[in-house]
Amino acid sequence: MQTMWLGGVEWLAVLRIGLGLWWLESWRHKDRKGWLERGTGIAWAADIAAKHRWPFVQRGFAAVVQPRARLMAYVVVHAELALGLGLVLGFLTPIALAGSLLLNLLYLVLMIHDWAEQGQNSMMALVAAVALAAMAWQTWSVDAALGWFL
Template sequence: MDTIWLTGAEWLAVLRIGLGLWWLESWRHKDKKAWFERGSGIEWATGVATRHRWPAVRRGFDLVVAPRPRLMAYVVVYAELALGLGLAVGFLTPIALVGGLLLNVLYFILMIHDWAEQGQNSMMALISVVGLFAMSWQTWSVDNALGLFQ
């Protein structure tokens, strides 16, 4: 084939944008009223953490999340929104990629016993790593337009 539809850098931007849209979908489908008023997502996570096979996860959850369920609900919901927007438009992209990787690792560790969810977390983490090391913000991004992270 003599021509390639997109360059390698453009395909990396597509991957980054797709990851951003994935985070935005995670944010969109959440019942925010239930998360913010009842802490439904944190309630679910509490149930998972109390049965977790690793004592360090149970202790960490009890220390950080359990005492502040309302705050943690806001942190999770708005972190997913910020990651999605940052990656989709390519703003502060390296920070969003690292933040997304960390959030996926936390989700992965919390749900280590639930292999049905691990494919999504693994793929999102992998895309974050590829996007970070391949500098996916160099094409089709606000970062590139502003000359950030050259």
Template sequence: MDSIWLSGAQWLAVLRIGLGLWWLESWRHKDKKAWFRGSGITWAAGIAGNHRWSAVRVGFERVVEPRPKVMAYVVVYAELALGLGLIAGLLTPVALVGGLLLNLLYFVLMIHDWAEQGQNSMMALISVVAFFGMAWQSWSLDAALGWFR
């Protein structure tokens, strides 16, 4: 049964757009000059280097440390792409899965900092609900283009 104001698909679109705004805010509030100079990767290296799970340390050493500048750009522009994609509803399933993976990566990296885990957990949960609820069915470019039916 649909609610009085919006249909179920429209409420899922509200959730999708809200998640997109959250990613866009994550991108907006970053000090991009400092981030691109390496502050974000240096900060993450300190956390990964002392992480209780060796897989996190080894993964960071193999994937991120050899290419800190590229990884800094990947993180910043991934957040921007996720935000814009979810707000516009463009390639929504891809954005939801990508956002879920990025949140899980942040969650694992920051496992010792429970203050951050609420945000990552809620964003991951919204991604899962929006994906399985097919939140691209309403108010999206995907729906307008007939994609992902």
């Protein structure tokens, strides 16, 4: 493989780190006080789920998320932080990439009617899938330094 400036594994690390920075930005701009103290994030998502075109989303949200709204708010906020840190540092990277792919697919399905969300979440899911399949933790990562997942 020929590349410019960096080798293939380094470009994969750049891709992984970029995805991590994207998750950290998502966490950084989130109104955490609103999400964690007032429940604004889950209330917003509940409104979207209630009007969703696919009944399984309405039923799933009502069965899984709404009864545990406070817990789910903490899960979402802290998952975004954990994914961002894990991908930037390359720590437990395959787990972070699988989590990133799963969370983006969940966001994509919930926000299927919103073109901007479709673009962002589909691209983040694609980056996670490529980075996972290409083992993007082979360089510039804590995992590589510890000899994990090689």
